[in-house]
Amino acid sequence: MSTAAKLIRSKRQEFAAPNGKHDRNVRWLRFILPVAVGILGSMLALAPFTMRGELSFVLDKNSVDVAKERMRVTEALYRGEDSEGRPFSLKAGSAVQKSSSEAIVELNDLSARILLKDGPAQIRASAGRYDMDKENVRVPGAVQVESASGYRLSTNNVTVDLKQRRLRSDGVVEGRTNIGTFRADRLEADLAERTVSLNGNARLRIEQNGLRRP
Template identity: 55%
Template structure:
């Protein structure tokens, strides 16, 4: 037996049972499957813990036919009225169902409108902006402030940014510098500072405000 062992080549002794090679194979048969399992778990869980931003380039032609919703932060829309004067519509966030849909849901919106006597600002919590008609349908309170101090407060109204007109077809209450008003519907010309009420129209004059003006 001793002579047979001596007659083995170094390669045969290295591959013999109980040799270092045999022990290495036994260890790897346990370690490798465990390492593969850990790596697979890491690859699966890594996207869930990733906090970095991902940059990518979209093909405009493909975006136009996409059906997924598009959400934007700090969105800005620009346009012009019927007289060529600019307006800017800012929103804290904007949600558009698809690029083929002209309606955009806005939150924390503010419209800067250029008037004859200077810029005016219109604010609302939320609304829907139609990019084709340049109209904003506002849900909830609406605050309008002009450069000369004119103020109009109302709610649930539609603002036409092209014509500078505000329309509310449901029961409305509001306030102008002269006092408070209410009615079943309202049409306001923001440029001319006029408000027309229809249906159960009421206007309560504030003498102090009227005298100051």
């Protein structure tokens, strides 16, 4: 046997000898490991009682951004029924509800579709305010009404009642129908019966052959 082999063999015998280094390491580990496990278990058991589940902080309202809008929707569509149970729809390119406390929706690029006796009619406007509780639309600018039979009404600054299929002005109005142009302090229109009532300083200019136009 070579000298190197004898040296390796002697080291192994020394390591495996009773009361050697290996036995001393085992005795220490038999004491340390159970103690470490006990300490870790105690910490895990007490953790739910020592940790707080809530977070407190001070918020400065002057340095926080506040959302200006409650809800914003693109390509919004609202549906309902009129007083006689006939469906109507209101479509908008965009809709914004500023507060949940009031059922008012600001609409842009809107069009409404209602059903009349002689077929469907369409109402178009660039902007308006839709009251979801009353189911009416207030249009501060221009509005156009067109029915399938060819009846047309163009006016401004009105409120459209989708349930009653009526239209009334909120002030001085001017516009156009199939027979000519008009101006008045107030306007009321029954879209179902195709009648327009002008009140206060009413002026109506009838165009020749206007009734014969489709």
